[in-house]
Amino acid sequence: MNVVAGGPFDRNSSHEGAKTRNPWLVFVFSCLRGQPRRSGHSTLLRYSARVTRLRGGLNTLEYFTFGFGTMIGVGWVVLMDDWLSRGGPAGGMLGFLIGGLLLFPIAHTYGRLVETIQDAGAEIAYTETVFPPFVSFAAGWTMILSYAIVCPWEAVASGNLLARVFPALNTYQLYTIAGSPIYAPRLVVGLVLSLLIVVLNYRGIKLSGLFQDVMTFGLLAAFAVFTVLGFAKGSSANWQPWFSHAGTGGVWLSIFLVMQIVPYYMTGWESVAKGSEEARAGFDPRNFTKAMYASLVAGFVFYVIIIAVVTYVYPWPEIVSGHVRTEVAFERTFGYHAIAQLILFGAFLSLLKIFNGNFVAATRMLYAIGRRNLVHRSLGAVHPTFGTPVVAVTLMGVLTIAASALGDAILVPISEVGSLAVGVGWFSTCAAYLARKPASASMAIAGAVVSVAIILMKIVPGVPGSFSRAEWISFLAWSGLGLLFWVLRKSQGSGLKSQV
Numbered sequence: 001m002n003v004v005a006g007g008p009f010d011r012n013s014s015h016e017g018a019k020t021r022n023p024w025l026v027f028v029f030s031c032l033r034g035q036p037r038r039s040g041h042s043t044l045l046r047y048s049a050r051v052t053r054l055r056g057g058l059n060t061l062e063y064f065t066f067g068f069g070t071m072i073g074v075g076w077v078v079l080m081d082d083w084l085s086r087g088g089p090a091g092g093m094l095g096f097l098i099g100g101l102l103l104f105p106i107a108h109t110y111g112r113l114v115e116t117i118q119d120a121g122a123e124i125a126y127t128e129t130v131f132p133p134f135v136s137f138a139a140g141w142t143m144i145l146s147y148a149i150v151c152p153w154e155a156v157a158s159g160n161l162l163a164r165v166f167p168a169l170n171t172y173q174l175y176t177i178a179g180s181p182i183y184a185p186r187l188v189v190g191l192v193l194s195l196l197i198v199v200l201n202y203r204g205i206k207l208s209g210l211f212q213d214v215m216t217f218g219l220l221a222a223f224a225v226f227t228v229l230g231f232a233k234g235s236s237a238n239w240q241p242w243f244s245h246a247g248t249g250g251v252w253l254s255i256f257l258v259m260q261i262v263p264y265y266m267t268g269w270e271s272v273a274k275g276s277e278e279a280r281a282g283f284d285p286r287n288f289t290k291a292m293y294a295s296l297v298a299g300f301v302f303y304v305i306i307i308a309v310v311t312y313v314y315p316w317p318e319i320v321s322g323h324v325r326t327e328v329a330f331e332r333t334f335g336y337h338a339i340a341q342l343i344l345f346g347a348f349l350s351l352l353k354i355f356n357g358n359f360v361a362a363t364r365m366l367y368a369i370g371r372r373n374l375v376h377r378s379l380g381a382v383h384p385t386f387g388t389p390v391v392a393v394t395l396m397g398v399l400t401i402a403a404s405a406l407g408d409a410i411l412v413p414i415s416e417v418g419s420l421a422v423g424v425g426w427f428s429t430c431a432a433y434l435a436r437k438p439a440s441a442s443m444a445i446a447g448a449v450v451s452v453a454i455i456l457m458k459i460v461p462g463v464p465g466s467f468s469r470a471e472w473i474s475f476l477a478w479s480g481l482g483l484l485f486w487v488l489r490k491s492q493g494s495g496l497k498s499q500v
Contacts, residue, residue, distance in 0.1 A: 054120065054367075055205065055387020056278045060287040062209035063272045063279075065216040067295025069350075070357030071268030072219070073150075074157055076306045077326045077347040085320045086257035089311040090242035093304045095258025100266060100300025102259075105447035106426045107296050109433045110270050111289030112444075118276035118285065120389075121368030123425045123432075128372075130435035134486065135428075137374045140365055141482035143425035145475075146267055146418040147362035148396065151194075152403035153415050154355040158193045159186025160408065161348055164327075165341065180409030190404045193352070197359050198397035204386045205278045208360060215353035222346030223302070226330060226339060227309045233333060234312035244320075260465040263454045264419040265303065268354070269295040270426070271361040359396060366392035375485045417471045417478075420458040427451035 058066075075083075083092050110122075119125035124140035163169040163186060172184040200208045243254040272292045279288075306326075310319070314329035324332075327340035327347075367389035370379020383390040430448035434441055458467050467475070 054277045057206040063291035065212045067269040067272045068298050069216045069353035070271040071299045073354040074347045080326050081323045084316045087254040088244035089239045091254030092307040094255045096303040099259040099262030105443040107292050108443045109447045114273045114288045115285040120277050120364035122273040126432040139428035142421050144365045145478050146421035147358040150358040151400040155190035155194050155404035156408050159189040177407050178409035182407045194401050201393045215349045218349040219346050230309040230313045238315045267422045274361045274364040363392040363396050417475050423454035
């Protein structure tokens with residue numbers, strides 16, 4: 001089986017098209033001028049046929065910051081009360097620890113595949129040689145949702161987070177959606193942040209990787225400072241009671257309720273595979289696995305420590321009953337505002353990196369399905385100078401900005417739809433590995449079982465944390481859109497052949 005090389009962008013193709021205009025803009029402007037749609041469409045197809053390789057440049061450290069950064073967001077600041085209501089201090093820590101460890105068989109399976117197949121499509125590439133094309137498309141399309149839904153949510157969260165530092169952002173109400181006001185300054189913050197992410201990803205993966213490095217290690221530095229201060233100031237008496245539910249059965253229920261949310265908050269380590277085509281020259285493919293392992297371990301250790309220190313600093317029953325945010329708990333204990341500002345600064349850096357990481361993962365998968373002619377072929381176009389998936393980046397930017405205008409009243413209820421989406425993606429990868437009949441299949445079998453359990457927790461009615469009506473509507477709408485694209489794909493003519 002031929003695989004996509006992980007080395008740098010083909011320089012011959014780059015020079016050949018260095019002065020080529022952006023095909024997306026050519027297509028749009030041709031329509032605005034009233035020229036035949038076919039002209040712009042042909043430009044897109046010629047462009048995507050000529051330049052289809054992404055430019056490399058990422059190293060192991062950057063793969064780690066993409067894996068870790070795509071996983072850790074701002075839930076540890078804004079949703080700590082929900083986590084503790086589910087499990088309490090011990091239930092929260094054990095839930096993330098056990099849940100994180102259960103993901104290792106899936107990470108191992110991804111590692112075995114990405115060492116052989118470096119393809120931006122990841123799940124698409126793994127399944128397309130062993131399953132029918134529709135299964136491959138469905139796996140990829142569903143996985144895109146797990147990343148794409150995060151981007152507008154982070155754009156909205158950026159305004160909400162900054163409004164805690166600058167209350168003036170809660171002025172100039174424009175409209176309301178589902179009873180939630182949309183303020184102009186917050187909307188502008190989300191718009192500016194979205195444009196920043198778009199520009200970074202338009203200009204090149206190396207610039208995006210550098211941004212990810214700075215944001216990730218900035219967060220870790222802030223985290224280290226307030227964690228040390230917290231353990232120096234707090235008291236273990238604040239950990240009582242250890243679990244949110246009483247009795248022996250309550251212990252297991254507390255852990256289980258936290259484990260339910262682990263897939264949502266630990267989605268992202270597998271994004272390493274989406275950037276595998278963009279490795280620097282001479283990159284050892286085994287380092288993809290190391291980066292995923294390191295991201296996964298760092299992720300659940302981060303969550304365990306943050307739960308431990310927040311509940312050490314402040315009595316957790318009061319956090320739950322008063323809906324006390326992480327920075328407020330620290331400020332009340334220490335008695336000064338500076339530590340709250342430090343935590344919010346770290347949270348904002350975290351927001352930037354998870355936005356960037358999910359944007360990269362989503363655009364690479366859009367590029368991969370476009371390159372395979374599974375949707376419009378123009379999504380497979382690559383910028384001749386920057387070596388980035390220019391049309392996929394532009395489209396994802398437009399969708400992010402449009403969706404962020406809906407506000408958190410719409411986005412928050414459907415945000416956990418990504419848990420089901422990632423469960424489907426993880427299962428498809430494990431199933432694809434097993435379909436290859438490897439000599440050792442125990443880890444992939446374990447990974448498939450964990451993935452199925454994640455899916456069942458979301459779709460079986462009556463299970464705590466299962467899909468709400470809003471989540472079902474959003475998931476089915478996304479699936480219906482994908483089905484429409486699949487049905488209409490043949491009308492585009494013969495497409496590009498898969499690179500795998």
